[in-house]
Amino acid sequence: MNTRTGRQSEGRIAGSVPTPARALAMLLVLGLAACAGRKGDQQAAAPSGDAASAPAAAGGVDPGLVVATLGGQPIPYKAFERYLADNSGEESTEGEQQDAIKSRLLDQFLEEQLLLRAAGRFKVAVSETEVDGYLKEIGVSEGEAEAAGGEGKEAFRDKVRQGLIVQKVKDEGVLSKVQVTPGEIEDALKKQPDMAHPARQVVLRQIMVDDKSLADRLRASLATDPSRFEALARENSIAPDRGQARMYSEEDLPVELREPLLNLQTGQVSQVLEHAQSYLVFQLVRKVEQKDADLDEVKRRIRMQIFQTKSEQALDRFVADLRKETEIRVNRTILPFNYVGDYAR
Template sequence: MPRLTLSITTLLLSLASAHALAAEPVKAPAKAATKAATSAVAITPASTTPVALDRIVAIVNDDVITERELLRQMALVSNQLRANKRPLPPTDVLLPQVLDQMVTQLAELQLAKRAGVTLDDMSLDNTLRGIANDNGMSVEQFREALAKEGTSWGDFREQIRREIIINRVQKREVIDRIQISDKEIDDALNVKRGQQKSGQANMEYHVRQILIALPESATPEDIAKARSKAENTLQALRNGGDFAALAASVSGARDALEGGDLGWRSADNLPSIYTEAVMSMQPGQVSELIRSPSGFHIVQLEETRGAAANAANTQEVKLIETHARHILIQTSDVVNDDEARRRLEDIRQRLAKGEDFATLAKTYSNDKGSAERGGDLGWARPGMMVEEFERVMSSTPKGQVSAPFRSQFGWHILEVLETRDASGNIEFLRQQTREGLTRRRAEEELERWQRRIRDEAYVEILLGAAPSKP
């Protein structure tokens, strides 16, 4: 049972200005001494008066999470929920969920550090420029918009850094290890053909989930306790409880603070353990308990969309693949957006005068992988490229070079070499199915992997329950 070891009142009163706090990293004391260590004091050279330093709210292996870091993350999450028009849970719900996410994230970052997974500043800056660009802003405008929402640029930047590093270690440890067999692909294609015949192939389902999680090596006592909690949650839902609010309060899934919202999913993109239940439910219905190695799940079908098969919506949609090449100029502290665009305009003029695209790509492109091939990206199908790149690629006529354009990676020009209709390409359909199965498997495996990382870590929570209001 976690112990209350800091003033919740002080913590909550500080919440309004949490985004302005700057915390320095603090190393955890030796494990033998941690149970009594909840804050630190220092004696200044000019005075014998103790001065309180940052308080510790959680210990994760050899690192700690401080009160300031928790407050800062609380403010960041609150601002993101508001920006996404999500309901803000009460503080006594939000605080433990945010702290739990921080503990898991710190354990993942520790694993990433041991594995040598890093992110350089240039890549981070390019990603941030891409995020700003996706929102129709320059980086400076985006910084100002964040500040107006109460989020500091430094906090946002470090959050994105952590997320990218975690995504990289997840890819290395989980996604790259997923194997999909030919039989699984055959079975999935057969299911899809059956859905097409029944008119369900075009249906999408808006689903929410609650997970009452189990540790990886759950004891009978763990299972009984989790089952009881899940049954109580299910009963609360049947008594009229709000699904999103309960998900935020009790769910152990990564989307808990979003009310368990999985968004719109086609049947083959639903978690496999949910498919049968969801497809048999009516909008507004809540499932029975669904047991998996991860724990006990409850699913709500919010609504459906799509229509039964007819001549209009069963007509085959053409799938066009594009063979293109490009030249990338990345921005940096030295090369700003205007300079990158100017360089590409110069290259474009040289191409118009007859210079060779491949030679110029090898000389100037910052995409080292494709530069070695003269900028050649091979054949790409819809969804393979980032949105901005795909939009320009699909609108550029064959044999022409595009105007410079921006993506999250920097500035590009591209040339479309040729296109082809791959609608009836069975190899493409199998590859598309393989990718869909990999995404579904990855979603399920990541939940289990995160719990295992958390279970294997030494974790001590030094924060008790918060009151419902500050």
């Protein structure tokens, strides 16, 4: 479970195929992301001190089995192994690229540990009832939880609990303080006036061929009798739709084709257009009537965009502050890859 929006996909190894357990772990990540900013219904007494709020840490750990220390507190290598298994797949890259991917994952893991340590500061904890409620909400049954990992149901529930704690720390330490003012929304609307207007939509038929001379002959025939468009498309087009009418939004159309197609009149046939090494002829079936966008809905979308951007920036600053106040040492000798991450010394 990652600490930053967008970092999960960056860390995944290309070409991996999720196992059932990893697929369930991915579902948990998505579910936690959807819960951002929401408070838990029930909360147990908060643990006191950083050590109590960092489940991955363990006292008396053999120094040779420690992946890193945070403020002198050991983090077992086994905890990182589990994190790596949940967030990567079959290795399809080698060398420096693989080192970079695993280094990023270790950095993300350590940032998550920093957030777990901050739970005591914000008096954050997660009860068994909350874990049960969350698993029910995302549709994970007892049997699926039992089979989700090789270490059993309790280890899986502990992983869920840690993810919920991390989200609560984000809520308390960052998201609850992010504000979007009406002025910011109005400024954004002025800079993006198109958001207040729905994209133009048209219904088109197309003929696609890979021979310019054939395209020219078809266009000449249609200039005489546009009603034959669908029949000629069925006979000649290599496009899967075979001349069937389809609706397109303006943003669906390649930029260079937008004006020629959006300016057609109903029933009109376009000139031969070239795109992606193919030759295209279109016919406009109809234009979809535009209605003014709901201004409240537009402002809601803008507010969410601004909130997302400000939240990511605030979270980056929050994690950076945690890093500054915590001495972080990575035990590179235990790692089966060349660590090139943020904490390399």
